[in-house]
Amino acid sequence: MGAADLRNAVPPARVGSFFGFVGVTVVLAVGLTAAPLVALPGDLAALPDAFWIMAALAVVCDARPFVPPGQRHTSAVFPSICFTFAILVAWGLGEAVAVQTAAVVVSGWRLRYVAWRTAFNAAQYACALTAAEEVLQLGPGTAFADDRLPWTGAVALAGAALAWFVVSYGLVSMAVRLRFGDPWWPTVRRGLAFESLATGSLLLLAPVLVAAARVSAALIPLVLVPLFAVYRMARLSADQEHLAALDPLTGLPNRKALLVEVAEQIRQHAERGAEGKPDAHLALLLIDLDRFKNVNDALGHEVGDRLLVAVSERLTSALGSWDMVARLGGDEFAVVSAGLTGVDDARRVAGRVVRALAEPVSLDGLPLDVGGRSASRSTPTTARISPP
Template identity: 65%
Template sequence: MDAAVRRNSVPAERAAPFYTFVGAVITVAVVVSAASISRLPEQLPDLPTAFWLMAALAVLCDYRPFAPPGPRQSSAVFPSICFTFAILLAWGLGPAILVQAAAVVSSSIRLRHATWRAVFNVAQYALALGAAEAVLRGFGEAAFAQGTGPTWIDVVAASVAAAAWFVVKYGTVTIAVRLHAGGNWWRTFRHGLAFESVSIGALLLLAPILVGGPASQSVALIPLMLVPLFAVYRMSRLSAEQEHLARLDPLTGLANRKALLAEVHEQATLHCARAAAGAPDQHFALLLLDLDRFKHVNDALGHAVGDRLLIDVSDRLVRAVGPADVVARLGGDEFAILTPRLTDADGARALADRIVVALAEPVSLDGLPLDVAGSIGIALFPEHGDDFATLMRHADVAMYDAKHRRDTVVVYTPESDHNTPERLSLLGDLRRALDPDLVSPAAGEITMYYQPQIEIQTGAVVGVEALLRWRHAKRGMVDPEELIKVAEQSAVMRLLTRRVVDDVVEQLAKWQAAGVHLRAAVNVSIRDLHTLEIVDQIKERLARFEVAPEQLQLEITEGALMADPRRVLATISELAKLGVAIALDDFGTGYSSMQHLRRLPLTEVKVDRSFVLGMATDADDHAIVRTVIDLAGALGLRVVAEGVEDERTWRLLRGVGCHVAQGWFYARPMPAEELVDWLGRYRPLNPS
């Protein structure tokens, strides 16, 4: 186990304690080994050929040691350990320290270690050998030194001495790494413990076999020990390579989620240690990148081309970041970048901007240029979280916020996070209210309210809009906007839509049986329109309850269209073929409205209430409403104005030719049973 550090330089805030420890280890090692070293001039002339052969093999083998990659470059397989422990058993502490020192010098030359580091390594080995010597003396073990057949107690003594050697050596390395790099004591201790206890343990326990077998029988047998030593070397190397590969993405060679988690944990520990030491405030950032339209590449060109695109993107990311940054692929088209030692969010934004520039140039695959772009979310330590899970979740929130806002880079803000503890609790209650297997009185009751839609020219009730209501057992009526915000970011949204469609279609059948024929409009979310599942569900429910498709209308927003126009268009086209009417809700508040009116199979547009509410007092709002009605009329579309709350607005809408209106001027949303009573009492307004 080489005393290990990532670099020979030591951070200023830890330099004093680190070098104090190094000096203490060297001093104690000199004291422990002084007496044994002083007797070496008398011992060396009498040492046998077996000793000199072992010493030569120890020095030669350590010239090319194997140390697995990683922050703790431990001496996992230094063959000299086997030979010097065998020398300790047979000829004592002095010769063992001498040979081990020569082997350390050999490996230090090869690895280009600083002089102080080589001296520190010699001192560690001297302490470990001294501890093993003390154990052997305590047991009174002498069989290996005398060349007699070892007994069970001798084997036990050698094993306990090997354990003492390992504890002292591993312990000094752990303390040195902790003082040098900071971090958590327990994490530093257990890092590599399993690997090193097996590999070093094998080297130490081969020593009694070496000195009790080949060394005592024939010097010519000693070189044969290189075979099991090579086996230990191969075992250690394969183990280290497997551990290394387990932290890599197999396609791109970048770090994977497991490696990123470990790096974030280490950076968090280091920053906390620096803060505790009074260092200036420092931050690190986690950037989450999700490629846009990657699924389209896979669908159109195949996964092989998609894989090549990901490899090219990973190469660009590596070139765009700094040498201390960590780039990881989390799966699919999602990447993460960890950048340490920032002063504020501007540094993270600067890195994100470099990444955007790096991805701006199209990727050429087989002569076909493919545009690459993505959305980047940023979370900062410690402002946005102090652990991997929290930082990842907040970076994910920021990334989806960037997609929603059609921005490229967004830094996390609590205002955009719909997953606060309170909302997560509410989401759990909503799931229990919707799932028949989880239903609980504490979750409350999901019901549907219906608001009438009135034909302005005739005053006839032509339809209703179905509006979701949730009466929570503890919170009372949950605000509908809050309910949708809670649900739409999770799979619960599909459960909610399924429940709404089921309830509304069943209610249409009940009204039909009672002689009430109405069209019901149902709002659907972005998630509902990304698959054809909703088409199959509606088709099945209409057939089961014998409801005509024309009695059901789905309302979609322009925001849903912009999220994924291709998939949304495919879904609503299938619904239109089924005979279900499609309405464009909140018209005028989204993007590319003219294009949508021309391309989509619409039957109706709904003028947003923000324009309707102001049209009686604001000339601009009045002009917007009139323009929308004229445009829709030219395209053969029905126009519904929502938010009609007074007679003046109703008369203005009638004057500009609006077809249908809904709002509190006519009626508030109400439960289904109240609607039937309301219909019995309703009298159309006199248009004069």
Template identity: 45%
Template sequence: MDAVRPRTAVSGPRRRRALIVTGCLTVSADLVLWAVAPGTFRGLPPAYWIMAVLAVIADARPHPLPGRRASRVILPSICFTFAIALAWGFAPALAVQLVAVTVAGVRMRHPVPRTIHLAVQHAAGLGAAALVAGLAGWRIDPRPDLRDAALTCAAAAAWIAARYTVAAVVGRWASERRTRHRRRARADLMATAALLLLAPVLLVAARVSPALLPMALLALHAVHRMVRWAGESEQAARMDPLTGLPNRRALQSTMSERGADRQRALLLLDLDRFRTVNDALGHGAGDRLLARVADRLTAAVPRHDLVVRLGGDEFAVLATRVEGAASARRIAEHLSEALSRPFGLDGTPVELTASIGIALQSGRRDGATLLREAESAMYEAKQRGDQVAVHGPDAPHTAPDRLALLADLRDALRHDPPDDGIVLYYQPQIAIATGEVVGVEALLRWRHPRRGLVGPEELLRVAEPTPVMRLLTARVLDQVVAQLAVWRTERRPLRAAVNVSARDLHAGDVADRVGRLLREYEVPADLLQLEITESALMADPHRVLDTITRLDRMGVAISLDDFGTGYSSLQHLRRLPLTEVKIDRSFVLGMADDRGDAAIVRSVIGLAESLGLRAVAEGVEDELTWRLLAAAGCHTAQGWFHARPMPAAELADWLSRYRPVRPGVLRGPWIPAK
């Protein structure tokens, strides 16, 4: 239990010593006050003693706000001591306040220096309030007027200013984490002001009948509950309920509160093959494993570093004391080593690895940028099969030109078409046996306001390692499904193939978006086909399998793009619910001149035929290649020999002029697209 206590709390023998020392100091201070101003304490009315007792009782339940400083405590006694200062002066109020602070310090297990700090703050506040009241000659009147109200507000303002000036000077309140404390100070200020402005009400009640004063405890209880609820709500909003770690909101808040002279590193961890645990042992076991991972990460980092669960199987570590990329990489390797030890789960040893992306924070770079860079580095590590990758100026995706292009793309996606400049070109896919157009592939273009037309290769190279890729895929799917609806209305039901990235498949919500779009536009699912690459499968095959299985059950065809250029291709063909394989253009372009390429193409076609899949050849640019594919039994082909990619309007014109011709009667190339 000691591990979860605040560092400033004391317990056991230390608590007893603190209680004795604090009590002696309080008694001594009160005796000094009594000796210095004995006349002040003589003849005090019963209302004073009732308020004194109520102040001590009230501070038996102080209101600590989130934070470790003494300034983060609201003492309910201040409404009574403030009233005493207004009515009977500084010394009687200070005597009561010292006792009340002592009781609060004991209840909250404060060490002696922190209790003294708190007492000095409240003494300064009372002194300032008594000074204002004395200068104005303020005394409570049986029938108070606006002047009394104004003087009370002035005295309360002096109390607040004096107390928090002392807190700032003694506790160095403004030295770090200013944004968070500024936000918390607003709640502190509101509660403090409410208590102080209750003081004149207490004095009026005392004039009517001191027996009414204990009723103020009910109001104080309500304030206590309000402050406690506010603290619990803030804590819940910044905490992950499963692991008890801070969440994404807490991380972003902390990253915005950096010291000017420190460099920090953000390490983003994504657990590899975590879905296997859920599939094999159930989601309950997966949740327990995540909690165990959180405990192990917390134990592996120093207490001044922050461990965060971002969601799902993603964690982050904000290292606050690093000297550069090498230092951050050593931390990542230490975390990787900590996770490499098997986790005992229901009697089964579970082994985990993690892909870790590192981004360094220096200067004035905001937390959102840092998180995006760490995610990009993590994704790069996962793609390369490495455990650690560092985002830096030497990485290929971080060149200033590409970062500027990425920022422009993100801004463009905030606009609606056609203002965003995102356009789709469509390349026909021809059935080799009949020569008919059976579908199209949607290819992305972007009309940049300064760079002109940006092609898909550059777009994907910039966007795919970042969250912008999901926004881009969403925009492409919207436009393609809308175009399918138009073609269907025109009685030209073409099938359209759309490329999706590994990031889209890992997120899983691409299946939900596709289903919603198909229902919205009333487009049959068999008119949409999604193309995935082998690299996407290799990054996290279990998570990808879940997504494409959902799409397959909806009736959306799945095509394996760039077949033969990746790894474990035969395993993918055996396990995945595929409809077709696309033979990579690097093999198709050379099959007329290279016997090896031709043999690979024929083998892929035969394998697809035996598995009941369509074989689609891309990159067909001449008649000889077209005839060779026909002889090998390829089902479909696409390439410049038939037509270049073109906008939807030009495609309609091309289709109106196109006449299907089979390879056996071919006489020259097809009608080219303009």
């Protein structure tokens, strides 16, 4: 299963509740924004150049969103948020929702999202913009009065940005919970720091963009410089978090990532068991390479490192997309395999591991026979599997 398929997949047991929530969100968004969108065609002719520049930049920038690596529960960073929030502040809800929807369609095509995911993202942003608009209406009427931003306007903008974030992140967190079955609070907490930093920075750039547009529309493209800085900041933050969970030699998840995954899988298993829900088994396979020390001693650590990389590639190729292959350190690897029906499935996974290591690894024409031993622990039954 490819990366795009994994992003668009929904577990069969969760299809009903998940798509029910998606449908309700879309219907709610349509109901909240129908009136301003219907009135929008009559207002288009009066919109200034600044609006069209912001709209074009929103769509163009979302053609290259930033997707954090290795984070299943964290959404991509969409630069259009900055421009559409500024459009909301300067011109109103209908204009902002229309531009945001166009940007979502472009980013959905770019990321190869299926129709339901693009529709949900558009609805999510429409609801968030509506919440922000309601908060702005509680302020002085317009954030910028006589080309100045009074303290009351600044407070209204901050409140609107907070409302936007709470609604958007809340909808995404609920969708993730229904899609993957995770508890509410861990789902919210998992990506909160990253989302707050990235999305908050984009939202707070919007008032600067509005102020620049009031001086001259020619100043609007200059916001691309701080926007690029936000993009780089989000990328560096996500990359650091991602690299901290990877083995630097093989690129596989490391011991820390393995422990997090096992703890999460066991917690989900226990929760479903306590609720009396049917559940699949989880298997943890520990793999120890044979004769690896002999290779290191005879041929050197450089050859040993190349051998470990080759072994990691074999293990990854032999197992499924939903299985996690991790390197614990030295010549020790581990596999977490979820969704099994019992011990026999765990034995079959272990068999694939043993067969993958049975053939010698050829490095520079030299066959290296290391083989491997594996032991497996599955929930709720324990078994040990050894090579034949």
